[in-house]
Amino acid sequence: MLGSDPTHSSGVSSITSTSKIPTLVYSCVLSCVTLFATLWTVARQAPLSIGFPRQEYWSGLPCPSPGDLPNLGFEAVSLTSPTLAGGFFTTSATWEAHSYFYLSPKLPPYFTPKNDLLGAGRCRLSKVGAGRRPPPARVRVAVRLRPFVDGTAGENDTPCVRGLDSCSLEIANWRNHQETLKYQFDAFYGERSSQQDIYAGSVQPILRHLLEGQNASVLAYGPTGAGKTHTMLGSPEQPGVIPRALMDLLQLTREEGAEGRPWALSVTMSYLEIYQEKVLDLLEPSSGDLVIREDCRGNILIPGLTQKPITSFADFERHFLPASRNRTVGATRLNQRSSRSHAVLLVKVDQRERLAPFRQREGKLYLIDLAGSEDNRRTGNKGLRLKESGAINTSLFVLGKVVDALNQGLPRVPYRDSKLTRLLQDSLGGSAHSILIANIAPERRFYLDTVSALNFAARSKEVINRPFTNESLQLPVLAPVKLSQKELLGPSEAKRARGPEEEETESPELPIAPASASQKLSPLQKLSSMDPAMLERLLSLDRLLGSQGSQGTPLLSTPKRERMVLMKTVEEKDLEIERLKMKQKELEAKVLAQEAADPKEKENYSTTMLRPLARRTVTVAKPLKKAVVMPLQLIQEQAASPNAKIHILKKKGRKRKLESLDASQPEKAEDGWELQISPELLAHGRQKILDLLNEGSARDLRSLQRIGQKKAQLIVGWRELHGPFSQVEDLERVEGISGKQMESFLKANILGLAAGQGCGPS
Numbered sequence: 086m087l088g089s090d091p092t093h094s095s096g097v098s099s100i101t102s103t104s105k106i107p108t109l110v111y112s113c114v115l116s117c118v119t120l121f122a123t124l125w126t127v128a129r130q131a132p133l134s135i136g137f138p139r140q141e142y143w144s145g146l147p148c149p150s151p152g153d154l155p156n157l158g159f160e161a162v163s164l165t166s167p168t169l170a171g172g173f174f175t176t177s178a179t180w181e182a183h184s185y186f187y188l189s190p191k192l193p194p195y196f197t198p199k200n201d202l203l204g205a206g207r208c209r210l211s212k213v214g215a216g217r218r219p220p221p222a223r224v225r226v227a228v229r230l231r232p233f234v235d236g237t238a239g240e241n242d243t244p245c246v247r248g249l250d251s252c253s254l255e256i257a258n259w260r261n262h263q264e265t266l267k268y269q270f271d272a273f274y275g276e277r278s279s280q281q282d283i284y285a286g287s288v289q290p291i292l293r294h295l296l297e298g299q300n301a302s303v304l305a306y307g308p309t310g311a312g313k314t315h316t317m318l319g320s321p322e323q324p325g326v327i328p329r330a331l332m333d334l335l336q337l338t339r340e341e342g343a344e345g346r347p348w349a350l351s352v353t354m355s356y357l358e359i360y361q362e363k364v365l366d367l368l369e370p371s372s373g374d375l376v377i378r379e380d381c382r383g384n385i386l387i388p389g390l391t392q393k394p395i396t397s398f399a400d401f402e403r404h405f406l407p408a409s410r411n412r413t414v415g416a417t418r419l420n421q422r423s424s425r426s427h428a429v430l431l432v433k434v435d436q437r438e439r440l441a442p443f444r445q446r447e448g449k450l451y452l453i454d455l456a457g458s459e460d461n462r463r464t465g466n467k468g469l470r471l472k473e474s475g476a477i478n479t480s481l482f483v484l485g486k487v488v489d490a491l492n493q494g495l496p497r498v499p500y501r502d503s504k505l506t507r508l509l510q511d512s513l514g515g516s517a518h519s520i521l522i523a524n525i526a527p528e529r530r531f532y533l534d535t536v537s538a539l540n541f542a543a544r545s546k547e548v549i550n551r552p553f554t555n556e557s558l559q560l561p562v563l564a565p566v567k568l569s570q571k572e573l574l575g576p577s578e579a580k581r582a583r584g585p586e587e588e589e590t591e592s593p594e595l596p597i598a599p600a601s602a603s604q605k606l607s608p609l610q611k612l613s614s615m616d617p618a619m620l621e622r623l624l625s626l627d628r629l630l631g632s633q634g635s636q637g638t639p640l641l642s643t644p645k646r647e648r649m650v651l652m653k654t655v656e657e658k659d660l661e662i663e664r665l666k667m668k669q670k671e672l673e674a675k676v677l678a679q680e681a682a683d684p685k686e687k688e689n690y691s692t693t694m695l696r697p698l699a700r701r702t703v704t705v706a707k708p709l710k711k712a713v714v715m716p717l718q719l720i721q722e723q724a725a726s727p728n729a730k731i732h733i734l735k736k737k738g739r740k741r742k743l744e745s746l747d748a749s750q751p752e753k754a755e756d757g758w759e760l761q762i763s764p765e766l767l768a769h770g771r772q773k774i775l776d777l778l779n780e781g782s783a784r785d786l787r788s789l790q791r792i793g794q795k796k797a798q799l800i801v802g803w804r805e806l807h808g809p810f811s812q813v814e815d816l817e818r819v820e821g822i823s824g825k826q827m828e829s830f831l832k833a834n835i836l837g838l839a840a841g842q843g844c845g846p847s
């Protein structure tokens with residue numbers, strides 16, 4: 086039997102095998118190359134063409150994202166821990182795929198491994214690090230390895246990462262399972278480290294900067310389920326960074342701000358989450374998506390974000406605990422209570438100097454619990470969870486790009502590519518003292534996430550911040566503006582300007598000084614740095630806008646560009662006023678010249694000047710309004726004559742015109758109310774009203790007939806912008822007061838005065 090002949094069989098087989106070896110090897114290599122070429126194409130190209138985030142694709146592949154795996158210069162070192170590497174890789178099919186992938190000669194230069202070793206046990210710094218002058222404040226990076234949780238450690242489960250000392254750790258090398266990779270950070274906290282260790286070692290030291298008027302940030306970063314929320318929030322038994330920091334900060338501010346100390350201190354908190362690229366106020370969930378803005382000093386602001394004053398830890402808990410329940414969490418396969426959003430707690434410390442030069446400072450502390458990067462193959466995310474995961478991964482991907490751009494000194498840092506990075510703009514490469522706590526998990530199934538997190542952390546180490554003290558002077562310049570918010574804005578606007586929370590804050594210890602009002606009006610720009618004249622105009626305009634019921638953000642809180650446009654408008658208005666004044670002078674000169682040429686006219690003119698209402702008749706800016714107004718007695722005399730005609734001023738709509746009133750028409754004479762009172766009384770009444778218009782406060786103005794709160798504010802605003810009224814009729818020029826209203830106002834007040842009711846404040 087052919088088949089039973091071992092020799093024959095083996096020989097054929099042998100021959101066949103021999104002849105087929107190259108073909109088999111070739112087809113094997115080809116299929117491998119094809120497989121990975123396909124994966125590469127799908128991951129790199131498909132997302133670009135069909136609009137899915139690339140990160141989504143990478144998260145589904147059996148290897149880390151290219152964004153997560155640049156060669157940072159960590160070099161493989163000798164096998165420090167054979168158990169670590171061997172136990173992990175020898176059975177790992179994924180590892181085989183990785184090694185093929187990363188060692189392929191056809192890989193783009195991005196993946197080419199570096200060969201220059203820097204010495205055992207040391208991470209080489211990235212290129213830009215070399216030769217750079219010592220940074221003012223490098224982002225500090227700590228790594229925390231959590232223990233195996235809830236029996237996740239199997240019998241043979243060895244951790245894929247282990248600590249070497251208080252700053253370094255090693256992890257199995259995916260490139261060569263005979264080696265491990267060593268990383269060095271500012272601090273490493275192993276499985277046994279307590280919440281207090283992390284807090285005291287890495288967070289507490291930066292709190293003091295807040296009292297210097299500088300910003301500080303603490304960010305918890307890492308894959309899902311690695312312990313970020315545990316680190317930041319903890320549990321009642323093991324409180325995390327947030328409660329500890331608040332406890333200390335409040336204690337510190339109480340001590341520093343005590344009576345007799347140079348500064349008065351106050352603390353406020355805001356709490357938000359970034360969920361699916363929406364900024365949501367956790368203290369006021371109904372506020373909807375909020376916008377993130379930047380002021381001229383590069384500070385990041387969120388107008389409309391609720392701020393709660395806190396003076397004690399109980400206060401903090403009262404606001405924070407219910408708000409935390411508003412945070413979006415959900416169950417995934419990897420974490421029963423997985424954060425589906427990035428949570429940001431913002432604590433502001435305001436300081437006001439009690440004595441001259443009355444400086445004020447503001448320090449901000451961001452405590453950020455980032456959502457974890459997710460590999461959706463393992464999370465089993467579908468539907469909404471998958472969508473959330475896409476948003477989380479995308480924003481973390483942008484965070485990686487931001488860190489890379491900062492490290493490479495690129496001219497454009499893509500902060501604006503996600504809400505998260507926009508918010509972190511002053512924490513990464515900005516003005517804050519920042520500490521990044523990279524949380525990692527020991528389980529082997531987290532290996533790739535752990536490597537990614539460590540790489541990100543190592544890259545972040547190189548980011549340089551430039552913290553500065555946020556200090557300004559309290560503003561005595563506001564005093565001449567007579568800034569009395571309550572009075573000028575009226576109750577509703579004043580409430581809006583103060584914000585609801587301030588009602589709770591107003592304490593006898595911190596009276597609302599002019600400067601505090603300025604601060605409320607100007608979170609964007611410290612007013613002391615502005616030209617006082619410009620500031621005054623801005624404040625007037627701001628009040629005017631407020632009084633006109635403008636629903637938008639107060640002027641001084643608008644972004645720089647919009648504010649510049651408004652300031653330009655003010656400038657133009659000023660120019661216009663100047664032009665009109667010039668014109669008025671010219672016309673006056675002309676009139677005088679005419680009078681000089683024609684003495685009769687002069688006589689007429691001087692007679693007119695002597696009469697009541699003369700001002701009205703000679704307003705040169707409105708020459709068409711010129712009219713002869715006769716004393717009452719004369720009019721009565723003329724009215725007695727059947728053919729006599731008198732001229733009175735009558736207005737139709739906004740335009741005044743001279744109407745000839747036939748004295749024989751009694752009903753029209755009735756409209757001429759001015760004729761019913763003596764000229765002296767008329768002149769006196771007008772003058773009194775004019776004085777009140779020019780000198781009265783909004784409250785005083787409300788004592789006038791037909792002037793309510795809104796009109797009073799309009800009048801005050803107009804006066805601030807244009808200066809005093811030269812005649813009562815100027816009221817027409819106030820936006821929102823029509824000619825008809827002006828007329829009835831004049832009539833009501835003068836008649837009221839004549840009837841002895843008086844006008845003006847009693």
Ligand SMILES: Nc1ncnc2c1ncn2[C@@H]1O[C@H](COP(=O)(O)OP(=O)(O)OP(=O)(O)O)[C@@H](O)[C@H]1O
Nearest residue numbers: 231234309310311312313314315420423424456457
């Ligand atoms: N150091 C630690 N000691 C004990 N248990 C821990 C530690 N760190 C994390 N855990 C536990 O691990 C689980 C997952 O942790 P946590 O929810 O903090 O992860 P996470 O990184 O915030 O995840 P996600 O990004 O999905 O929100 C929790 O049950 C937590 O109690």
